[in-house]
Every structure is written in structure tokens, then in C-alpha cells.
Amino acid sequence: MAAKICLVTGASSGIGHATALELLRGGHIVYGAARREHRMAAIREAGGHTLPMDATKEEDRRRAVRTVLNEHQRIDVLVNNAGTVLHGAVGDTPLAMARDEFEINLLAPARLIQLVLPGMRQRRSGTIVNVSSIAGEIALPLGAWYYASKHALEAFSDTLRMETGQFGIDVVVVQPGIIRTDFEAGTARQLREISGNGAYREMAEAMARAAEVSVSESDQASDPGVVATAIRKAIESDRPETRYVMGLHAEALLDLKRSLPDREFDARIVGPLSR
Secondary structure: OOOOOOEEEOOOOOOHHHHHHHHHHHEEEEEEOOOOHHHHHHHHHOOEEEEEEOOHHHHHHHHHHHHHHHHHOEEEOOEEEOOOOOOOOOOOOOOOHHHHHHHHHHHHHHHHHHHHHHHHHHHEEEEEEEEEHHHHHOOOOOOOHHHHHHHHHHHHHHHHHHHHHHHHHEEEEEEOOEEOOOOOOOOOHHHHHHHHOOOOOOHHHHHHHHHHHHHHHOOOOEEEEEOOOHHHHHHOOOOOOOEEOOOOOOOOOHHHHHOOOOHHHHHHHHHHHHO
């Protein structure tokens, strides 16, 4: 397979870092982009390129895309992985924080897509991978804005797929389950700061304690390499799946959500938090 020119966002840690390294192992030309460029040394050592980029800043996005195009005249693959998480009750969470959540989880990837689409359309080829989550289909308490942003990203991706298929562009959604990264390292703190002293304090504390346990027990999660492997499989496929599900509890939780009536699913989720 000919090497593909790949731009991977959020490449300083977790899924993005693992994906950049996996694509390099596959012989592709990889640009990892992230705010913390100093944490991408392993990508450079493996033969990749790194770019400082805050995905929410227009000039950073333009500069990253321009750099790749100047050096290779094309971008074959965009992996939108950069994202953030927000936990707190709907009634407690400031809308400014909610706007920031949508800015990085939906609008930043959308803008990067706008920047790479003209070249992909012209060449009539390309792959756009949007890293969502099982949160793109399910929702749990005290995380409405995160779940809403991932639901929105999935709907956005579905529409994009229908628009761009005529130009030979594939749009892939990746839905990880519980992955061993530092992505949710601040979950317990957020829950306590935003909802730890109000009407939802008991639920917030129960979820905070559960988050602390899951962070400390690293065996209760899948390695980010399982996501990286799926992404590589997708971009190397002549006809990739529209969605890839992987990681601890991912299939089980999605099956549960799809098979149960809403109120029964709610009861199974909320019940343990009320004990």
C-alpha cells in the first residue's frame, strides 16, 4: 500500500499518540498535532512530524494544514482525535463551559474538515476519521454536555458521509469504550467542583468515587492501541466500515442501550448511584 499523508490531532497522549505511532508502523507519513508538542518526542523519534496546534484556534488550524500541504501537496487522512470531557449536572454547569466543550469536540474538527475537504474533493479520495465514543450513542448522568457533543459529532459525521461519498471520500466514526488514558483524570474533581455542593451532591460524590477507582485500577480499561489498530485498519481499507466499536464494555453498553426501553436503561444506570 502506498504511504498516506496523515494529520492526527490530539497526538500528545492517549489515543492520538498511539494512533500516530501505529500509522508510522504502517509506513504512512504522519503529522501529529497537539498543544503539548514537547510530549510528542516519540513520534519524531519514530520518523513522524509534530506540529504545535491548539485545535480551537483558527490560525493554528490553518498553519497545521498549510504546513502539511506545503510539504506534501495533499492530506489523505485526517484523524480528528483532540477532545475534552466535562462533568456536572445540567443545572449546575455554566454555559460558558458548555460552549467550550462544543468548540473543541465538534466545531474544531468541523473546521479542520472544511480546510482539508477542497483538496480531497479535487483528488476524489481521502479518509476522515472522527474519534467519538460510545458516548455518541448513550448518555449517563452528570455529563450532558460531553454526551451531547459526541452525539452531535456522530450526526455531523453521518451527514458528511452522505455529502462526500460522491467524491470518493470515506467518513469513519470510531467509538471507543473505556480506554486507559489520562482523558478523564480530572473527572472526580470536576464533579465535586461543579455539582458537589448542590442538589446533585450525592450522585456527584458517588460518581466521583467511582471515577477515582477506575483511574487507579488501570486494568479496568483497554489499551489505546486497540483504537489505533482500528483506525489504521479503517484508513488502509478500500471500503472501511462507517463505525468501529472497540474497548472495554463498548459493545455491551451499546447493545444494552439499543435493546432496552429508555426508562429501563435509565433505572439500570441511576439505580446504583442512589444506593
